[in-house]
Amino acid sequence: MAKRILITDDALFMRVTLKNILVQNGYEIVGEACNGAEAIQMYKSLKPDLVTMDITMPELDGLSALKEIRSIDPAANVVMCTAMGQSKMVAEALGSGAKDFIIKPFQAETVVEAIGKALAA
Amino acid sequence: MKVxxxxxxxxxxxxxxxxxxxxxxxxxxxxxxxxxxTSQQVSIVCGVTGSIEGHVIYGMSMATADKIASIMIGQSVVTFDQIAASALAELANLISRNAVSRLAEQGFKCEITPPTILRGSNVQVSLLEIPALVIPLNSEAFGMIEIGMSLQDRQLAA
Known part of the structure; x- marks a missing residue:
């Protein structure tokens, strides 16, 4: 059965791009959240195998959402999506239980590798 | 506005x-x-805050905007829809974040605000009364992007 993924990003373009890459590589996209608060709600109701999490978002940022999701489910698989120059936040995310991170602009192979590793770990 | x-x-x-x-x-x-x-047909405005403040505008023609969005999305953009607009906003966001991390290496700590897309020519953004520097970037693949910058030191602004 295809692994179920929840995408979190405030930018429509990023959600569409990630969705295309992941669907083409055999993953199922179970939901698309536009901010951290939506991601938490959708995590609870959809119970995905993995969450991709943007860092800078309105309402609730990706770091706070990551921490909340990990407190709901300590085994949650979360991969951060970040722009260049956010290394402090990446370090904090990894310290808070994120499995890996992808730096934008990303290539399809990088995304597939990071998601595959996070799900295998 | 420093070079x-x-x-x-x-x-x-x-x-x-x-x-x-x-x-x-x-x-x-x-x-x-x-x-x-900006006298361009499509402009993406990003604010800069921190030790340097002001605005950066990425301006381009509609044809260039369509070409860039088509490359980013991976298929030809026929109508400039929400996904195309979101792609251009993301492009401006990535360039600005990349620039801010380069500025940090020079000792300037700043952040950027989320991009705003303006469509329509001859838009004036006159929030700061400081001169602007404009640099064009030309590519055979997409045409020309014009980067307009109006930035100043926070200390000078205070």
């Missing part, structure tokens, strides 16, 4: 273009304008 703020943005735009649009644009000649404005 030293120009290169981080120009180099960031070239680097992001190389990885995202698979083309390395050429830097054109720097121009000075008394105020920050």
């Amino acid at each position: 030293e703020y120009v290169s981080p943005f120009a180099n960031a735009a070239i680097a992001v273009s190389e990885s995202l649009l698979k083309t390395v644009p050429e830097r054109g000649d720097l121009a000075v304008r008394p105020k920050l404005f």
Whole structure:
């Protein structure tokens, strides 16, 4: 059965791009959240195998959402999506239980590798 | 408006273009304008806050916007819809974040605000009464992006 993924990003373009890459590589996209608060709600109701999490978002940022999701489910698989120059936040995310991170602009192979590793770990 | 703020943005735009649009644009000649404005059909505005503050406008023609969005989305953009607008906003966001991390290496700590897309020509953004520097980037793949910057030290603004 295809692994179920929840995408979190405030930018429509990023959600569409990630969705295309992941669907083409055999993953199922179970939901698309536009901010951290939506991601938490959708995590609870959809119970995905993995969450991709943007860092800078309105309402609730990706770091706070990551921490909340990990407190709901300590085994949650979360991969951060970040722009260049956010290394402090990446370090904090990894310290808070994120499995890996992808730096934008990303290539399809990088995304597939990071998601595959996070799900295998 | 110091010239030293120009290169981080120009180099960031070239680097992001190389990885995202698979083309390395050429830097054109720097121009000075008394105020920050854009006569381009599509403009993406990012605010800069922190030790440097002001605005950066990425301006381009509708044809260039369509070409860039088509490259980013991976299929031809027929109508400039929400996804195309979101792609251009993301491009501006990535260039600005890349530039801000280059500025941090020079000791300037700043953040950017989320991009705003303006459509329609002759838009004037006159929030700061400081001259603007404009640098064009040309590429055979997408045409020309004009980066207009109106930035100043926080201390000078206070």
